[in-house]
Amino acid sequence: MGVGDRRVGIGLIGAGGIGRLHAQHLTSRVPGARLVAVADVDGKAAASCAEEHQVPSVYEDVRDLLADRAVDAVVICSPPDTHARIIEEAAARGKHVFCEKPIDCDLGKIDRALAAVARAGVKLQVGFNRRFDENFRYVREAVASGRVGEPRMLHIVSRDPRLPAPSQTQATVGLFLDMTIHDFDMARYLLASEVAEVYALAQSTAGRADPDTALITMRFASGAMGTIDNGQTVYGYDQRVEVFGSEGSVRVDNEQPHRASVVDRSGTHGALPLHFFVERYAPSYIAELIAFTDCILRDTEPPVTGHDGRMAAVLALAAQRSLEEKRPVAPKELSDD
């Protein structure tokens, strides 16, 4: 049950892969939510999603969903270039907003969306689900509590088990705004410091125009330094971090489907990492939605704000510029936060 048995009426916008994952969690794992409506420009996708999860209202036009009085809040899973506009419209209707990353690829549009949210006084939470993973929370706490001392070095490894299909988001917005944006947010989250400079190297290993493998170097305002390593693996989802500090180091290794191992003539053999984000981050997808409904029901600040969404996008854009201009780029060149 939600707080005081109240539940937030949720309208899901976008019934693709990530939308359906959220729909499943909203109906069975998020006590404070009631999935009351689904909208998708592809009416069939909306209808089948609604049927599977017994959602009462189905729309093709997002405006109709936003006009639905049962909808207290929206979960935006439509294509990235629609996010900012939908945020503005939802805010104007007084709906709270959970939005998948990125908010937008254009800082001007992000700023207009955030301004609309501020004006309307609604909640906006951005889908940086990894902040809710038990592993990264542990690291954040080890850093924040001073257990590893003053942070000096951060390493993030974040590799996918396969390239996205050309039609998928990454192909549209590029590696940095689709994939690395999670890691930029993780960097800010773990060290609680802004990034003062980024330097990006990248390579295309799959014969596409866009890079699929990248190494981003960061200098933080705090003086700490860090790296993000993005790539495509043959062995599953590789999601590790390390923070090295003046009093010690904290590391996260990959989660695995089991803890069994075999030793035979040829060596010791263990499991692969969990395969991809659905396997690895299911609990954090659930936790971020619980946090979202909680912040509405309790009227508190969302744990991941619009500002967080904006700053991660700024870093992604700075990395893009660094790659193009072959030089370190200060995020301040793009935005004066």
Add this chain to the structure above:
Amino acid sequence: MGVGDRRVGIGLIGAGGIGRLHAQHLTSRVPGARLVAVADVDGKAAASCAEEHQVPSVYEDVRDLLADRAVDAVVICSPPDTHARIIEEAAARGKHVFCEKPIDCDLGKIDRALAAVARAGVKLQVGFNRRFDENFRYVREAVASGRVGEPRMLHIVSRDPRLPAPSQTQATVGLFLDMTIHDFDMARYLLASEVAEVYALAQSTAGRADPDTALITMRFASGAMGTIDNGQTVYGYDQRVEVFGSEGSVRVDNEQPHRASVVDRSGTHGALPLHFFVERYAPSYIAELIAFTDCILRDTEPPVTGHDGRMAAVLALAAQRSLEEKRPVAPKELSDD
């Protein structure tokens, strides 16, 4: 959804701790089940469980539940000394049965219950949930496929994070029939061989009459040898196995809540094991109920049979006798299977 959208109407008997855990899984995680009735001699417990999970029918008398035509199958979570009788009555009513372990502490009563099940042609599955754990399945498969060769040695470590309350099952039926019975089943499951001899040592470390720490040695019909180590830890649930064979060894280490570790001046520090059975075995509790509804819907043999329940009880009783008579005991002394 279940097979062909059919669902098995489930009547839950016993609304205590494990009963409520099953109720939660039956209503949200087992697509082929519909929880239609709850019975408990404590009417209030039955009612609150029913309310929480929106179960239509509530009974104090198990016979009323067995008479409910919406009930296709029962899940028996009442005290152990009621299991055998309820199985008989359920079978007589044509209800399929999922029964928590042990079936009974008396072989005669177990045999009457199994005979009733056979006569009625209903399914009977015993709650050895650990067979459904990914780790132990992996070990079973490594053994069954010949990957580690001919099994020669088995070690099972199975330690609880605390003693059961004196009122709980273990206090009633003793360590071997409550706790070790899981390990005896695991031994038979992993090696696919019967146990030809057991030798038990035990100690009471907590000032109770009954032992809480035990070491059981097994000789298998196949020639393999094995141990079961039961105890009470300060560090969480310790659930490990190793099978050593002619071509290698397969081991299961404990599952942990996260894979983060810290290295500081004093050493390298990692997580505790998952705390207890709810944390460790939630997925296997769900999987055993899915398997149970599947075997009803598809009319197949249950993956854990009444015979399995009986054999594990025979081994527990043999261990009991070994402890009393301070000598190795052959299960055949108790039962001629």
Add this chain to the structure above:
Amino acid sequence: MGVGDRRVGIGLIGAGGIGRLHAQHLTSRVPGARLVAVADVDGKAAASCAEEHQVPSVYEDVRDLLADRAVDAVVICSPPDTHARIIEEAAARGKHVFCEKPIDCDLGKIDRALAAVARAGVKLQVGFNRRFDENFRYVREAVASGRVGEPRMLHIVSRDPRLPAPSQTQATVGLFLDMTIHDFDMARYLLASEVAEVYALAQSTAGRADPDTALITMRFASGAMGTIDNGQTVYGYDQRVEVFGSEGSVRVDNEQPHRASVVDRSGTHGALPLHFFVERYAPSYIAELIAFTDCILRDTEPPVTGHDGRMAAVLALAAQRSLEEKRPVAPKELSDD
């Protein structure tokens, strides 16, 4: 250098495999020792060993070596059935003695040897080298310091990478007196408690008359329980222990030649354990000889005494009797210590 630059003149008796290993360590890694003589009934073996390590005196007859005034102490690596007699003769000559295990297979002969040592007031150290391994020292210290509380359970896994050749010691004295004797000593060393009862199961997997795979259950005087698992692996030397206590558990995993691992499509792959005793225990072989020369130079008690050698032999003989009589055997049945 030894204590005050003094060195102990060592006479090596037996120039076979383990003798040559000791010779190498005595000449290059044990500052307090000077290898001054080698004896072997096989004169060629003695001569080649002496030449390799530039040892001044070579003998075929051990009595000649014992008469050599440069010899302060002997290191006995001859066949087991000669140990007790040589100890007696060496003691009679006032030579200190380091003796490979077992002292003998006959308790009467062991007792006569120990009596001779006591009479002569010389040092006797038995070659339980594993006590000097860093891993097992750590476990001993974790137990002795109370870090894991009161010990309740001990598990020793001690598996060889291959069967000894039929001509080797094990074939002569049997598994328990050749191989398990190390584990019996380890049990006494780690728990600092005597064993009150042993129960042995064993199997011959290689078509020989003697067993090569065994499981020994122990009940300690302290109330703790324990197991020893002996076998033959395809994956190298398997040397692990675990002590479980009221405040925690301490485990030793295998040492490996490197800490590299590969993750590829098929899983995560690491190194085998170190191959056998030469690789695994080289540092402890060196450390036991340093300890031996130290106890002579400083006139202190040897860290592994004749009594330790005797008690481990008693346990091996008790295990032998248990196996024959298919019942638990108290070591007191064999010897009243």
Add this chain to the structure above:
Amino acid sequence: MGVGDRRVGIGLIGAGGIGRLHAQHLTSRVPGARLVAVADVDGKAAASCAEEHQVPSVYEDVRDLLADRAVDAVVICSPPDTHARIIEEAAARGKHVFCEKPIDCDLGKIDRALAAVARAGVKLQVGFNRRFDENFRYVREAVASGRVGEPRMLHIVSRDPRLPAPSQTQATVGLFLDMTIHDFDMARYLLASEVAEVYALAQSTAGRADPDTALITMRFASGAMGTIDNGQTVYGYDQRVEVFGSEGSVRVDNEQPHRASVVDRSGTHGALPLHFFVERYAPSYIAELIAFTDCILRDTEPPVTGHDGRMAAVLALAAQRSLEEKRPVAPKELSDD
């Protein structure tokens, strides 16, 4: 013994910390070497080193050692600013040379030294001992054999347990030429590709003028990317690498003094990494000297050449320039190799 029982007469130049370590290895662990002379401008240091290891000849002036006909080869452990000059003089005398890193901080002086070596036809091996570590050899082999496919990303973590004393080498030549130079060589060794660009960030955390913590980003000629992470730890020597490739990833974790761990109420606790280079790299220091004497005795190419020493220095100087000019620097800007 060396090849055909011949041994190389070694003259040690510099009897400080690393010199004495080499002296110890040369006299007890390198069969093909005979330590025949020691020179140090500090005559007392030379004398005490010679006495400890029973070295026949002692000199204060390196020229006298170079004139000693018993000296076939020199091991140069004097301060870095003397290396190049001594190499030239040794080569002119026809002596083979093993030289600690760096050859020099000035490329012109390095080139003159290499030219002198080439002219004289003597061997020159540079002290990149880590190439001989079993772990890194394993990684190199996994890469070279194609086991992890085409390398895409390299990460080197190389952190010391303490800052060098201000009087030590690092204070003289700076972090990059003293410490990172090992990592630059490791990068070239593991990927078998030259570095096309370096970008360096660094921080001084200890109140000194020179940085002690650094992050270097590398772009390789092959297209691969990599990082080097240098810092000062509280938990011992942190020496790890990872190579990620198109077919998998290979990682090296730290070596530890034992494999024991404790689990108690507060978590799972394991050992620290080996403390520093003496503990971690003793076997590789021995192996590099064995390789050096072998290449002399067999007249083969040294496994680490003067060119390797030069290229690592070029990368260190490029990193230095990158740090000063706050931009990526191509090594080609410094040297046209």
